[in-house]
Amino acid sequence: MNLDEFVSCSSDFGVYRPGEPVEELAARLNMPVDRILKLNANENLFLPRSILQNVLAEAAAETDPRLYPGGEEAVLAGKLAKLHGASSDQIVLAAGGDQIIDLVMSNLVKQGDTVLAVTPTFSMYPRTAKIKGLTFREVPLDSRFALDGERVLEESQGAGLIVLCNPNNPTSNQLPREEVMKIVDGLEGFVLVDEAYAEYGEYSLIREALKRENLIVLRTFSKAYGLAGLRLGYGVTNSVLARTLAERYMMPFSVPGFVLRVGAKLLDERDTVMEAIEEVKRERGFLVDSLDEMEGVKAFPSDANFVLFATDKPYGEVYDGLLERGVILRKIGAVPGYSDCLRVTVAPREITLRFLEALGEVMT
Known part of the structure; x- marks a missing residue:
């Protein structure tokens, strides 16, 4: 294979674009960087930065960067095992949840088999499958974003892996446990349940994953x-x-x-983490209610740290209008039943109020 062939082979993979960098947008708008509202990546804006800075400082003081990792992996795996009622040998540590997705698709799916997922869902699933040379197939959620386990199983012929984001990104709802378990119990292949947002939802399938041969649950510190x-x-x-x-x-x-x-030390701050999670849930409710009260806007119920909403104006027009006001959202577009949708990160009240003010101006 030469360079031209290599580049040509990648043309179908797509490019992940995280959005206009904050610094570039601030310069373009002649606006201070700290006035830009970055609400497009589902980042945690609630955990006190002072706690994280202390954890980072302690970890840095204990780390000799000249040496490869030693016992740190065992310490973190042990703490995670205790948290989840597991044993350390049931934990696979990785450089982000994306590495778990890559690991599973690279090694648990045979060439010629299919990766199946519901749609809409996290864009890294089809992208990773295509990069691995796997066939990717989708089963649409209905207009209520509901999961039909029987239908997914009917579509699963030839599927070596089914991936479910739960709570789902971008729809923000947690899929019904019984429907997910129908798929786990009915599939001969593997099921990867991506629980990146599970702390904000109502349940986890980690206990089920510990005792089943075909279920892997993904978690993240992000x-x-x-x-x-x-x-x-x-x-x-x-x-x-x-x-x-x-x-x-x-x-x-x-x-x-x-x-x-850092991960191990942050687990020792579990009480602070849980307080931040509860604050996200409270502010999420305020955000959903406020969006629903706005003319031309419909917010969907959320079990995550973000909210999906539809507008009666073209979503690109709304996105651009917010961007010119220093607010960065995630463009989603069409979902079942709605053609113009955007996604916004749940933020502290002051930030949310600024976002709502800007959205109100755009929607007027």
Whole structure:
């Protein structure tokens, strides 16, 4: 393969574009950087930055960057195991949840098999499948964003893997437990349940993953723990599958020792993390109610740290209008039953009020 062939092969993969950088937008609008509202990436704006700075400082003081990671992995895995009622050998640590997705699609799906997911959902699933040379197939959610486990199983012929984001991104709802378990129990292949937002929902399937052969649950430190910039995630499954993936299919030292230390120390701040989660839930309710009260806007119920909403104006027009006011959202577009949707991160009240004011101006 030469360079031209290599580039040509990648033309169908798409490019992940996180949006206009805050600094560039501020310069373009002649606006102070701290006046830009970055509400497009479902980041944690509630966990006190002072707590994170203390944790980072302690971890940095204990880390010798000249050395490869040593016992840090065992410490973090042990704390996660205690948190989830698991054993350390049922935890697979990774450089972000995306590495778990990559690991599963690279090694648990045979060439020629299909990866199946509901739609709309997280864009990294089809992108990763295509990069791996796998067939990707979608089953649409209905207009209530409901999951029909029987229908998914009917469409699962040839599927070596079904991926479910739960709570789902971008629809923000948690899929019914019984429907998810129908899929787990009825599929011969593997099921990956992405619980990146589970701390904001009502339930987790981690306990089920510990005792089943075909279920892997993905978790991340990027959302509830506020470590989006450090890339730390993990998978939870039965010990045989976990150890095989971690010891035979992952590159050594995938997660830096510093990041492992930060994760372990942050688990010791669990009370603070839980307080921030509860605050997200309270502010989420205020945001949904406020959006619903605005003319031309419909907000959808949320079990995550973001809210999906539809507008009666073209979503691109609304997005651009907000951008010119220093507010960055995520463009979603069409979902079942609605053609113009955007996604906004749940934020502290002061930020939410500024967003709502800007949206009101755009919708008028």
